[in-house]
Amino acid sequence: DAGVIQSPRHEVTEMGQEVTLRCKPISGHNSLFWYRQTMMRGLELLIYFNNNVPIDDSGMPEDRFSAKMPNASFSTLKIQPSEPRDSAVYFCASSFSENAGELFFGEGSRLTVL
Amino acid sequence: GENVEQHPSTLSVQEGDSAVIKCTYSDSASNYFPWYKQELGKRPQLIIDIRSNVGEKKDQRIAVTLNKTAKHFSLHITETQPEDSAVYFCAASMRSTLTFGKGTMLLVSP
Numbered sequence: 001d002a003g004v005i006q007s008p009r010h011e012v013t014e015m016g017q018e019v020t021l022r023c024k025p026i027s028g029h030n031s032l033f034w035y036r037q038t039m040m041r042g043l044e045l046l047i048y049f050n051n052n053v054p055i056d057d058s059g060m061p062e063d064r065f066s067a068k069m070p071n072a073s074f075s076t077l078k079i080q081p082s083e084p085r086d087s088a089v090y091f092c093a094s095s096f097s098e099n100a101g102e103l104f105f106g107e108g109s110r111l112t113v114l
Numbered sequence: 115g116e117n118v119e120q121h122p123s124t125l126s127v128q129e130g131d132s133a134v135i136k137c138t139y140s141d142s143a144s145n146y147f148p149w150y151k152q153e154l155g156k157r158p159q160l161i162i163d164i165r166s167n168v169g170e171k172k173d174q175r176i177a178v179t180l181n182k183t184a185k186h187f188s189l190h191i192t193e194t195q196p197e198d199s200a201v202y203f204c205a206a207s208m209r210s211t212l213t214f215g216k217g218t219m220l221l222v223s224p
Contacts, residue, residue, distance in 0.1 A: 043214040105157040
């Protein structure tokens, strides 16, 4: 398996623009997570899906952020409009466990908002 | 929700020394405690984990201990090598979501 696949790896955009990050989880995994990593705040959970259904989105910063998982093999995280403080590395991770288990992270998408 | 504190934020050791990183958690219902290693510019990867029914687990040069009463757990790396240099994250979970500590940057000097 190729692991969790994220795109784009790098994104540079201007404030106010829409940003869409994409993730393909490992085949067979039923849980998908979006994390944001910054120096100041570390790894923060944004949203968690189980069997394509959003379970916990309490970490989503505000209404500018939205996430979808239309099927078991694809998820998106959208920021509209983007702001400089959104600059971070966004990781997607997947797992297969009814309880807590190993998370497999993608390579991350490094977002820079100018 | 769960809160995980991790110390120290940076740790410098000489090659061959031992390194210890400590974490505390707030929710007594948490029952899964993994440790992730993240090299510069790379993704976090699991290096060892422990569940609440076990007090200690070892894998070659790496060991993790858990004290559920005190709600703290630690990562021990013996005979450190330069390739151990990375950021290490502890995490705690009681169901399916992990809450991570802020990370420890470990620097191993040759």
